Amino acid sequence: MWLGIGVTLLVSILAEWLSRYIPSLGAEAIALLLGIFLGNTLLTQPQLTAGVKWSEKYPIEIGIALLGMEVTLATIEALGWQGILYIVLMMTMTIYFVMWIGKVLFKVDRKSGMLMGSGNAVCGSSAIAAVAPEIKASDDQRRTAVATVSLSGVVLLFVLPALGPAIFPHSDVLVGALIGGTVQSVGQVIGTASLVNINVVGYATLYKMLRVILLSVVVLLMSRSAQRHEQQALGETQTVPPIKVYKLVPWFIYAFLILLLVSSVVTLPQATVHGAKAVTGFFGVVNLAGIGLNLKWKTIAGSGVKYLGYGLVTIIFQVGLAVTLIHLIY
Template structure:
């Protein structure tokens, strides 16, 4: 995405927060640069830098650098690493996504009593990739702007809850098994950036595994859009035109896969691997700084009590079901 003039201030602010967090991490190694960046972002984003003029750049910094970082992570992964997920990993993601979608639709209709469009947006956002999935599904089901914004706010806040919980829950449940912790994070956390941010609060091996599990979910986005579009067709009397065929795999997923093949079949120097890892790590800090700066108390308020309950119930279900499936498939 092109950087516009009104974005420069926010981008610079996010970058400065990231550098400060990286420096502070040398003195607070138990917290790490990622956690410090997010906490510092939340603090100053709701006090000193809460003016709307900072938001365009902060939102850019939260989204796009991490996409480059994820693409570069392909240079640190080989096909042998991916093969470690085995067929159990694919089955886990398929069951986790299907169960999340069915649960969110059921709770939304039966207990929370939200419109079917809102339920489908919540289901896609939680099951696939957060706001990106919501943005893709919304036009396909003719959801209103208010429904879309509310779903994005709720799903984003749910992701923040998981960001705080999973780095504690994962290592305690799976006793330092990086593959299983990565499965838990990659199979539940909503946005790609939040997956990397959450996993980085554990260690870099978990980042690699969590990213791989998350990629499987992202690749299935077009399937989810198509299914919801067809479902919306059947629940409306008028014909709904959908752009589901236009939904494509994100560019960074494609580049990631290309880099994995390059790294698997060619002997790349340690400089390339180390450089890619360092850049990806710093962009992960930038991502969490952006998440912190962008998390406004007003966003929490706007989500409303009903949707906050909806989001928290969904998060609890995702964690419990993921832990169950991981124990069954990998136990």
């Protein structure tokens, strides 16, 4: 995989360098655009695929874990009960709405609706990957949902950095709530927030962490729902096997929480904190470079007009819902 990893790192370094001359666009957006262009023109070799996919997934997990050194319990306290209520309502209403329009408007099968709902409500492809085996979704259902949700995230990546500050011009917390409550993948949340400012990155990540922490709950409920639906269809009454919830929470969430507790109790050296921020920032660029390199034109075409419309309606609903809830709760 080293060739693909090396290529992704080179694209990331090039994006960092170009960002000095295009600071308004930022290294993250440049990495994404550069990755899409190169991944569909010069860098299409099959031997790059495994390393690019690795670069898209794993470095950002380390970056997320290190974010625990940058926040404390006092920072989370700043979100208050409003933050928890906001995220719970966002996730619940998103899942129900996405599954409902999938059935009524876009006529997709139930499992695809569940994958789309969980992917948009929680953390994109990671949530879809966690839910798919639990509801016995097919590879085609999984791939289509991942492609659609990924493309939706790309749209939000470019829209929200302009829309958020325009709607909430004097509050980094509320801009962070908008981004952290709507954008699908963790890496895209960091990339989107980075296009606003570093304070928004911190708040958006906290809101996103609340969503990711609830991933285990979503997987559990989706699994139980799918099993009940299957039993009803087959007329069976067998007992649903228990699910080990702790295995559904990603390792980087545990690491994030541990480092958060440590930074809340102990004052960490500034050099250590700044180093963690630098690593997190660069790994965010690597993540978006990987996303771009891995986002092929055939993936976009493979989603079809129906699923692209499904994804577009979903993100419009999410953004509208987020703005409404923020105004009501805050």
